[in-house]
Amino acid sequence: MLDIEAVRRDFPILEKGVIYLDNAASSLTPEQVVLKEMEFYREYRANVERGVHRFSQRASEEYEEAHDEVARFIGAPGRRNLAMVRNTTEAINLVANSLEWEKGDKIVTTVIEHHSNYITWLRVVQRHGCMVEAIRSNVEGIFDMTDFERAIDDRTRLVAVTHVSNVLGCIQPVTEIASIAHEHGALILVDGAQGVPHIKTDVIKMGVDFLAFSGHKMLGPTGSGGLYIDEGQLDSTEPLCIGGGTIHDVSLGSYELAVPPQKFEAGTPAIAQVIGLGEACRYLDRVGMDEVKRWDERLVKKLAEGLSEIDGVEIYGPSDPSQRVGLVSFNVRDMNPHDVALSLDEEYDIAVRSGHHCALPLMMELFDMPEGNARASTYLYNTPEEIDVLLGAVETIAKG
Ligand SMILES: Cc1ncc(COP(=O)(O)O)c(C=O)c1O
Structure with a gap:
């Protein structure tokens, strides 16, 4: 209770x-999360993964532990499958900018999506000559699964659907949609902005390739969010930005990216926010x-x-x-x-x-x-x- x-x-x-x-x-944000963020500023404020001194070591440990905690919270195998980003919008854009689109690729989505999971795909259409099909639901936000079976075909590269509508509150059968997508060799991205805060999430059971979510909707700090990337897509998924922190090796003429999740987290990350999001997941787990x-x-x-x-x-x-x-x-x-x-x-x-x-x-x-x-x-x-x-x-x- x-x-x-x-x-x-x-x-x-x-x-x-x-x-x-x-x-x-x-x-809202519980005191435990506020205090955890404050602890970073008061006790060990420093950059992560860059220094040998004690503050940087502690900051790196807390930052990595937060990845572990959030990954566990969504049922991901490990921290390598979780890119920390600012919000759901950034997570979806990361995928849209990362896939190697070909002219004629099809994206299947729905009419009930948030703009973040809709106009992102319209831009892919404009830039790469792809096409989008938006499946209609009834007025309650309930879909006829045969519409997904009809729309998802062998030209479909990606299916992008929300788990829970932010207007209607309806829960979508994402596991079923994921299996239709995979039957046709398509990838599936789930917008978990409204799902992850309310429904116990297990990305493996859901069978998704990507899950985008926002920390600030699940008791975490603003500026925190995540993108789960399935093992099969980890190598081919490109970071949105590269630079400091994303590199394994650099020479004058070339570079080699670091292993995930570092390759996705360019520049100084939102350290306190990520640590705060880890604490938010601990809080939700305790309840x-x-x-x-x-x-x-x-x-x-x-x-x-x-x-x-x-x-x-x-x-x-x-x-x-x-x-x-x-x-x-x-x-x-x-x-x-x-x-x-x-x-x-x-x-x-x-x-x-x-x-x-x-x-x-x-x-x-x-x-x-x-x-x-x-x-x-x-x-x-x-x-x-x-x-x-x-x-x-x-x-x-x-x-x-
Ligand atoms: C279903 C859904 N998707 C995406 C978003 C975008 O989230 P954010 O603003 O954190 O990127 C929201 C925010 O309300 C949402 O409800």
Whole structure:
């Protein structure tokens, strides 16, 4: 059982009196992570993998241990399979810029993707003469698997799908999609930005080639994130940048890259952030991802049921709560979603996100909703009582 009182004590920012329901954009950070980052600055601040002195040695050890911790957290075989990057966006761009695209290569993705996992592929189309097919879901964000079977063919080089939609909260069957991709010799990249923080992730069981995720959505510092790279793709995946830290040997006319993950982490990395992300994974492991998911399900079920009972409120996403994780997006009558979010903030001290959530293809193709919607997203420190306050506030707003 998740000890909610103990969890909340770890997040002193909650004492500011704001009901924080914008976790899908960025989570809060527990004291343990803040202290771990501060420890770096106060006790051993130095660059990593470069110095023989004690500070640099300690910084390197902590930095490497954080890689181990995060790799373990997502079920990766080891630290060599994990490139630390700034966020999901950078991780996806790393893959897009690394693959040797050929004219006519096909990329299969979906209409429910975040822009980071969509326009990146449109740029590949523009630059390399590839093509993109975006599979449509129904309005709940649920796909017909035969559409993937039809779209993924022998010309398909990459399948790029999200694990969990940041607008609809729907969970995608990525393992099934991965096996269709592999039957055709295609690679699969999963956008784990909303999945990794909420669902116990095992990249081997998922069978993915790449998994991109953001540390700042899973209790870690901003500027931290990861790209899991399957063993089979490690040698062929090129770094986004090269330079100091990525090199095994250099002569005047040539260079040899270091082994992974160093080859992906050019220049002085985000040392404190990476160490902080390692601590965030330790924290989530201590609470237990199964507990995090159970708590999430309870909150989101209450949120979805409560909102859908309010006159004048429309909610989006799966009607079956077991297919939804972490969030519910909604609109109130003909109100602009930004006005709803502003009113929740100013009059009720509740933080939610509003707008198109960087998912304009979804907003336009599935809903014709350019203004987007409001989104309440939960995490392990939110309470059923907070959901009640939100529901009461939305009801009052809906009454006008
Ligand atoms: C599904 C999804 N993908 C990608 C991103 C981009 O994440 P970041 O801004 O950390 O790169 C987000 C952020 O909201 C997201 O929800």
